[in-house]
Amino acid sequence: MxxxxxxxxxxxxxxxxxxxxxxxxxxxxxxxxxxxxxxxxxxxxxxxxxxxxxxxxxxxxxxxxxxxxxxxxxxAPLKVQDMREIYEILTALEPHAVAEIAARRPEAEDLAPLKAATEAMEAALTARDLDAWAAADDVFHRALLRLHGNARLCAITSTLFDRSHRARMMTLRLRDLPHKSTAEHRDILGALRRGEAERARQLFRAHRERSAKELLTLLDQLGLPQF
The missing domain is CATH 1.10.10.10 (Winged helix-like DNA-binding domain superfamily/Winged helix DNA-binding domain)
Incomplete structure (x- = not known):
């Protein structure tokens, strides 16, 4: 024994x-x-x-x-090209997943983790607690993929989230308070609640494209290696 x-x-x-x-x-x-x-x-x-x-x-x-x-x-070093490639993959995968979720017209119970994460982001902004905001943002994205239900997709994106998290934390205090990002999460949640698949897809793609551009610009300013 x-x-x-x-x-x-x-x-x-x-x-x-x-x-x-x-x-x-x-x-x-x-x-x-x-x-x-x-x-x-x-x-x-x-x-x-x-x-x-x-x-x-x-x-x-x-x-x-x-x-x-x-x-x-x-x-592992942080490289701008790595982050560019990661965000290209996330921008391709996540909008498709969110559209499929919206098309199923999820119940309020299904969306509860996303609602709680969005409210946590808003509370963190009020408190100006950027670490709490980043944690809630991470919860939102991971909960979304779990709700989609594709285990392999969850595994792939989880690894990508981990690899991009360091860059996001490095730049978190170099940008304005993330009011726009928080509002985008609220809009995505609304589209999910209403079952608006194409609207949810468009909102999520725009969110990823904007956040990627912002992150990559800051990483360039920090002088991180490109490759």
Whole structure:
């Protein structure tokens, strides 16, 4: 009976290491392009090297870092072209998904997570809490894809959301308060509620195109590498 308990404890430690490291990468606490040895990371997390190593392997598979043999890990750098390609994919996928959801004429219960996320964005703006706003924005987009119901689409976009999140957090305080973005989410929610498939598609595409242009302009101003 001891061996299953040991295996479960190991999985728990690995999951904890993964969650902590991923959060630090997405928040830029672990800087894009920086390299860290396994002992440095283990000390940072106050954990042994085995669960840290397993967590690093998982994060590499998600494109958030590169493992360097006998040296540790290099956090994936932020590049303008990467963000351009990610937003091109999201601009193609998400408007199609939102139109299909609207065509099903979802019930109020189905839209409740999106409504709650929109209200959280509005409350965060009132409080001028940009971190809370970004978290609510992320919840909206992920909840939308879950509502669509295509598991593979959710998996693909979740990885893209993670990879773009660092850039969004880096530029969050370099732009005006996101009143326009918040209003766009409210408009998209309204189109979903009314079952207006083509309207929802158009609103979402315009939202993604505008936000992509804004992000890429700021990344250029920061002097991030293009490729």
């Amino acid at each position: 001891a061996e299953p308990a040991v295996a479960e404890a190991r999985r728990s430690l690995t999951g904890d290491a993964y969650a902590q490291l991923k959060a630090q990468i997405l928040s830029n606490a672990l800087a894009a392009g920086a390299s860290y040895t396994e002992p440095e990371i283990a000390e940072r997390l106050q954990m042994s090297r085995t669960p840290v190593r397993e967590a690093l392997i998982r994060l590499q598979s998600e494109g958030l870092l590169d493992l360097i043999p006998r040296r540790g890990a290099r956090i």
